[in-house]
Amino acid sequence: MTDFVVEERPERPWVGVSITGELAHWGRVNAHVPQIYAALAAAGGIPLGGPVYQYHRMKTAADPMDITVSVPVAVCIELGEGYETGVLPAGRYLVARPEGGPDVLDRVHGEMWQWASVQGLDLAIEERADGIHWQARTEQFLTDPETEPDRSKWAVEVAYLLS
Template structure:
């Protein structure tokens, strides 16, 4: 059973790559992860954890979505062309940390939305004609796949900024 919690977070700086991605071609988004870590190493900047997938806009699951693949850092860093930098906003987040890796995520997102509605929590979203726009919706991988190859045992932090 996955537990849900409301947590107050400070801003979380990151370095990453912003793109349009499709679930059917997710390997293209994942390919940026080692590139970001390599750029951080070349810059002498230590990462503060596993990759974070930030979802900005989505219409339907089968449509391309606007995302940022990022890595948390202590301070925003300019790594040059091809990289973006920013800070996840401070605030109250609805959070779950399920095991099950990528295979569990679709179900966890549905459960989070349902739980938020039952609790009377309002997600920081804006529904427009071109889809749902999130102020902050993230998935951070907490388990190193090289240390734990069984993806059913991976832990992921799923978080939505609340209004």
């Protein structure tokens, strides 16, 4: 079982690209990561860590989902056409930091939902006909794949905003 904590967090600025993507074609989603870092560098911005995947709407893992691929920054900086800026909202977050990279995420998300329910924690979501709409659900990769090619050693942070 993964360890979970509840953390109070300030707003977190980001730059990125919002898209609709599918797990079956995740390479199309990931293709935005180097583009965002390159645009940020060209604009003189400094990233504050690894990429953050923000999930906004999801029905099932097989369905298209609305997602923002982003990079955390100290302050929002305009990168030009096709890029967005925003902030992850301040608040209380349920957080897990498992090792195992993308291969453990399905299990970790299931455990987080179960743990939140047992603890009486409400996730900041709205259930609609087209899926679950998240106020803030993120996965941030903490390990650079360039320096650690073994996916089983990658650390990732999963965070859900609580109501």
